[in-house]
Amino acid sequence: MTTSKTKQTPTAPLAFEIRESKLSGKGAFAIRPIKKAERLIEYVGERIPHPVADERYDDDTMEEHHTFLFTVSSRTVIDATHGGNESRFINHSCDPNCETEIEKGRVYIFALRDIKVGEELAYDYGYERSGDETEKEERQYRCLCGTAKCRGSIMEPIAEYQKRVRAKQRALAKKRAAAQKKAKRKVKPKSKAKPKPKTKAQRRTTGRRARS
Numbered sequence: 003m004t005t006s007k008t009k010q011t012p013t014a015p016l017a018f019e020i021r022e023s024k025l026s027g028k029g030a031f032a033i034r035p036i037k038k039a040e041r042l043i044e045y046v047g048e049r050i051p052h053p054v055a056d057e058r059y060d061d062d063t064m065e066e067h068h069t070f071l072f073t074v075s076s077r078t079v080i081d082a083t084h085g086g087n088e089s090r091f092i093n094h095s096c097d098p099n100c101e102t103e104i105e106k107g108r109v110y111i112f113a114l115r116d117i118k119v120g121e122e123l124a125y126d127y128g129y130e131r132s133g134d135e136t137e138k139e140e141r142q143y144r145c146l147c148g149t150a151k152c153r154g155s156i157m158e159p160i161a162e163y164q165k166r167v168r169a170k171q172r173a174l175a176k177k178r179a180a181a182q183k184k185a186k187r188k189v190k191p192k193s194k195a196k197p198k199p200k201t202k203a204q205r206r207t208t209g210r211r212a213r214s
């Protein structure tokens with residue numbers, strides 16, 4: 003309805019409306035049939051670094067999580083409390099009909115399947131765990147979605163967290179090994195001794211790298 007120019011590109015009318023939800027506070031409900039893979043809305047808001055988000059919202063003083071934060075990357079969080087749109091009212095479900103996708107730093111919400119008129123839209127928040135969640139935090143992030151697949155938390159499944167930790171450890175080990183290799187190579191030219199001819203074993207271990 004507005005004629006003033008906005009930063010956002012004009013979009014088609016929303017496929018959903020915001021009203022009271024049984025899940026939590028307000029929710030988004032389909033007002034027309036939605037097709038699988040349809041892009042429904044962009045998750046917008048103020049883009050801030052993680053430390054600023056931590057400053058703004060202190061889990062210790064909150065009884066229940068009620069922030070509209072979306073982690074885009076290791077650097078950026080979108081805070082939809084400021085400059086957010088209807089997307090911030092889409093609730094969490096452990097068996098969701100929507101999903102989010104990040105494209106070039108922007109977050110969009112898509113339909114995971116066909117959605118009927120009147121159905122509540124939801125996606126899996128899957129908040130990243132830090133591994134040291136207190137009982138209070140578990141309470142704050144408990145899930146009441148009531149689906150058969152409910153894992154009891156809007157935080158990511160613990161198995162997923164563990165998988166991420168293992169991947170991180172593997173990446174770190176790889177990085178360390180590469181750094182050690184590099185350090186060794188750097189040291190070599192300093193010693194004036196002639197490089198010894200490579201043994202077959204040595205050539206095998208470095209061969210893959212040299213050829214590429």
Ligand SMILES: [Zn+2]
Nearest residue numbers: 096145147152
């Ligand atoms: Zn649930």
